[in-house]
Amino acid sequence: MIERTWQSELAALIAAQEPKWIDFRRRLHQNPEPSGHEYHTSLAIYQELNSLGIDLRMGPEGRGVLAEWHTPHAEALPEAIAVRGDIDGLRIQDQKDIPYRSQCPGLMHACGHDAHATMALWATALIVELDRMGALPWPVRLRTIFQPAEETCVGASEMISVGALKEVREIYATHVDPMLPTGRIGLRVGALTASCDAVRILIHGLGGHGARPHESRDPIAAAAQLINALYLSIPRVTDSQDAVVLSFGRIYGGENLNVIPEQVELLGTLRTLDRDVRQRTIDHMHRVIEGVERATDTSIAIHFDVGTGAVINEAKPISHLKTAIVESFGHEAIYEIPRASMGGEDFAFYLEHVPGAMARLGCRSPSLDVAPLLHSPLFDIDEAVLAIGARTLASTVIHAFEPHEPHR
Structure with missing residues (x-):
């Protein structure tokens, strides 16, 4: 008779x-x-966990x-291993022609947060069930x-403020990646985003008046x-091996085609x-601004x-993830992963308090050479990634509690 290990029990449950x-x-x-309105999503997750x-x-x-x-009935573990799944959607119209497309006009899960939340929930259920079966090899605290509001970069701080990291030793998260085929898992030590x-x-x-610009101090010309x-x-004052991305996504000023406005507003990001x-x-941006101020009055x-x-x-x-x-x-x-992404991710707030790691999970169907990217109105995942993510998270948590962990 073949002895069943916790790994085989985990595979069978999945x-x-x-x-x-x-x-x-x-x-x-x-x-x-x-972001900021995840009430029904939170309730659905709460009800599933409550069961x-x-x-x-x-x-x-x-x-x-x-x-x-x-x-239960184990010596108290002073610290937990945390797993984070984000839950908010984006204000994008879902354009996919599938039965489970978004039913909420102008809203969709275009960044995979529905998948991240499901993986974290499934991993939690797997650990609980293994524990109750007596299949866990050692005690675990999970x-x-x-987390809400990842897209607006406030949700992590909100959860930390109510004790999310209290008595936490390490934290893990996943992010789906349509650039990688399903089954590949991207890892990187150091900067990821x-x-x-x-x-x-x-x-x-x-x-x-638009006809007499010399009588004004044109803020639109200054903005240009x-x-x-x-x-x-910026590229000329930055070391070519250092990554810097400045992008403006909004320019607002004026109401009439023949009137030079009083004010222009620029909104963007610096990464x-x-x-x-x-x-x-x-510091360089401030110097450039001073020069434009003088030139344009x-x-x-x-x-x-x-x-x-x-x-x-x-x-x-990362070593626990690799194992x-x-x-x-x-x-x-x-x-x-050869180099960091210039995208942002508020998982960084947790890592300011405790060590941890994020893995990027390939979610492109093997039948596709190219898949819609994150934040696309056509974005979707190969759903086989859910089992991969849940198994990775559950196994990582279990291995993180291995007694007298050998050096790797």
Whole structure:
């Protein structure tokens, strides 16, 4: 008779439960909620977790859920391993022609948060069931964080403020990646994503008639000069091996085609991978602004609002992920990410308090050479990634509690 290990029990549970969790993810996909309004999503997650009989708390204002499980009748574990799944959708119209497309006009899960939440929930259920079966090899303490408002970079801080990281030793998260085929899992020690600052620039001039611009101090002309100067100069003052991306996504000023306005507002983002590079870039932007002010006789004010820092994966959590991935899927599943993404991710806020890591899970169907990218109105996942993510998270948590962990 072949001895059944916890790994084989885990694989059997996943195979038996996969249809249930695909259905759960589809229900989330059909009913997305925007950042700051994730009430029904939080309730659906709470109800599913409540059926497991574990300790639960709602997040601030009824958004988000904190779940806690520790092996009963074991010596108290002083610290937990945390798993985070984000739950908010985006204000994008779902254009997919599928039965489970979003039923909410102008809203969809275009960044995979429905998948992340499902993986975290499924991993939690797997650990609880293994524990109750007596199949876990050693005691485990798990904290699962279902976080709202990732897209607006405020949800992580909200959950931390209500104790999400209290007595947490390490934290893990996943992010689906349509650039990778299903079955490949991207890992990287060090910077995984960029810090992201919101940039707001107000240019005050003197309005006037469009026929007589010499009688005004044109803020639109100043905006054009400023954008051009920043876009041209920043690459010339930045080391070519340091990543900096400044992009303006909104320019607003004026109401009439023949009137020079008093004010123009620019909104954008500044993304960097290094704190010193970030500060040098901000200092340079101030110098450019001073020059444009003098040249255009306008008044320019710039404000930076830190959206999120860089996600920095630490080596030990990455080693736990690698152990789980190789054990479950083989060495060939691991994709070594060559360089950081310039996208932002508020998982970084957790990593300012405890070590952790985020894995990028390939979610492109093997039948496709190219798949719609994140934040696309056609974005979807190969649902086989749900089982891969749940197994990776559950295995990683279990391995993180291995007694007298050998050096790797």
